[in-house]
Amino acid sequence: MDPSTSAPKKKPMTIITIGMAGAGKSTFVQRINSHLHARSPPSPPYILNLDPAVTHLPFEANIDIRDTVNYQEVMKQYNLGPNGGILTALNLFTTKFDQVLTLVEKRAETVDYVILDTPGQIEIFTWSASGAIITDAVASSLPTVVAYIIDTPRTTAPATFMSNMLYACSILYKTKLPFILVFNKTDVQPHEFALEWMHDFEAFQAALASHNGTRDAEGEPTYMNSLMNSMSLVLDEFYQHLKAVGVSSVTGDGIDEFFTAVEASREEYETLYLPDLERARAIREKTLQDAKADVKEDSMSRFMKDLTLDRASNPDAALLDKWEQEEDEDEVGADAELDVDIRDSTEHRWPGQYIDITRARRHADENINWPRPG
Numbered sequence: 001m002d003p004s005t006s007a008p009k010k011k012p013m014t015i016i017t018i019g020m021a022g023a024g025k026s027t028f029v030q031r032i033n034s035h036l037h038a039r040s041p042p043s044p045p046y047i048l049n050l051d052p053a054v055t056h057l058p059f060e061a062n063i064d065i066r067d068t069v070n071y072q073e074v075m076k077q078y079n080l081g082p083n084g085g086i087l088t089a090l091n092l093f094t095t096k097f098d099q100v101l102t103l104v105e106k107r108a109e110t111v112d113y114v115i116l117d118t119p120g121q122i123e124i125f126t127w128s129a130s131g132a133i134i135t136d137a138v139a140s141s142l143p144t145v146v147a148y149i150i151d152t153p154r155t156t157a158p159a160t161f162m163s164n165m166l167y168a169c170s171i172l173y174k175t176k177l178p179f180i181l182v183f184n185k186t187d188v189q190p191h192e193f194a195l196e197w198m199h200d201f202e203a204f205q206a207a208l209a210s211h212n213g214t215r216d217a218e219g220e221p222t223y224m225n226s227l228m229n230s231m232s233l234v235l236d237e238f239y240q241h242l243k244a245v246g247v248s249s250v251t252g253d254g255i256d257e258f259f260t261a262v263e264a265s266r267e268e269y270e271t272l273y274l275p276d277l278e279r280a281r282a283i284r285e286k287t288l289q290d291a292k293a294d295v296k297e298d299s300m301s302r303f304m305k306d307l308t309l310d311r312a313s314n315p316d317a318a319l320l321d322k323w324e325q326e327e328d329e330d331e332v333g334a335d336a337e338l339d340v341d342i343r344d345s346t347e348h349r350w351p352g353q354y355i356d357i358t359r360a361r362r363h364a365d366e367n368i369n370w371p372r373p374g
């Protein structure tokens with residue numbers, strides 16, 4: 001085929017896997033990884049592991065947060081528990097996310113998919129700054145979809161199903177990205193019940209009514225029951241914006257349907273999300289510029305006012321004005337910047353080597369100088 005007539009390569013699609021601990025995110029990432037390797041021609045993805053606490057991964061990540069941040073050390077230094085340690089480790093890693101993006105963008109011509117495996121601390125994507133920074137940064141550079149992984153066998157009770165859907169809902173509204181609900185572990189529990197509950201709220205309400213504990217001693221619906229009934233109506237609107245697929249990460253069932261949903265999400269990203277993102281970015285830049293201009297103008301007018309007053313009260317003072325350069329100014333400037341680079345381990349194999357950014361540029365006599373989060 002004449003290369004000049006062939007279509008330009010599509011940008012790689014980024015799949016961000018999010019889900020509760022144990023839902024099967026890492027197993028799912030490994031399943032789609034092996035599916036892409038087995039394609040003809042093979043299409044190995046570029047994988048990022050963002051879980052600092054994982055001890056074993058079933059795949060080899062191209063960029064691994066564990067090469068940069070030691071979460072045990074973070075826990076010790078900040079006196080945090082495991083959850084706080086994971087969140088803080090991810091916050092620290094996020095300060096280097098521009099480098100991560102540069103490495104990913106370098107591979108844009110050779111890979112079709114970029115996959116992010118994330119920690120089970122789902123709150124990272126509902127309220128923490130790093131979750132938003134990561135999703136915004138990735139989505140403003142590449143077409144992106146969120147794959148929300150659900151542990152289907154543990155979601156068969158209506159109340160658990162609803163709480164899982166509410167989490168998914170808050171992540172959707174926070175990220176505003178195309179979204180696929182991935183009902184995992186269908187080899188253990190088929191996901192048809194969930195599809196039925198999503199498409200027919202009366203079926204969900206019937207399941208709720210037949211569940212224990214939905215009526216009080218007088219036979220009246222309990223508060224929780226009424227609340228969940230109303231919520232199911234609210235969620236009905238949310239379900240309209242979602243694609244849902246059932247997969248088994250163990251057997252590979254449903255993975256083709258998942259990739260069909262990913263391709264549909266690419267279109268959704270380009271027609272709906274990208275224009276929104278660009279509008280939001282333009283507004284943000286304009287607001288930032290206006291704010292900077294206002295601050296500058298305000299500071300300048302205050303400065304001029306002070307100067308006029310000062311000159312009037314003490315006409316000789318201006319002659320004594322002299323700006324003294326701080327002796328260790330360079331040192332301070334350099335210290336404020338971290339001096340650690342994120343590595344793409346596919347390019348530089350360096351087994352056993354490890355950079356701890358929490359300790360970089362630290363001296364023995366120095367106090368901990370990392371800012372506490374929040």
Ligand SMILES: Nc1nc2c(ncn2[C@@H]2O[C@H](COP(=O)(O)OP(=O)(O)OP(=O)(O)O)[C@@H](O)[C@H]2O)c(=O)[nH]1
Binds near residue numbers: 025185
């Ligand atoms: N039967 C079955 N088990 C699965 C499937 N996917 C994952 N599992 C099992 O579920 C457990 C958790 O899987 P992981 O992939 O570690 O889950 P995770 O979401 O990455 O967990 P965290 O790292 O704790 O966030 C493991 O025992 C997996 O073998 C599946 O499709 N079917």
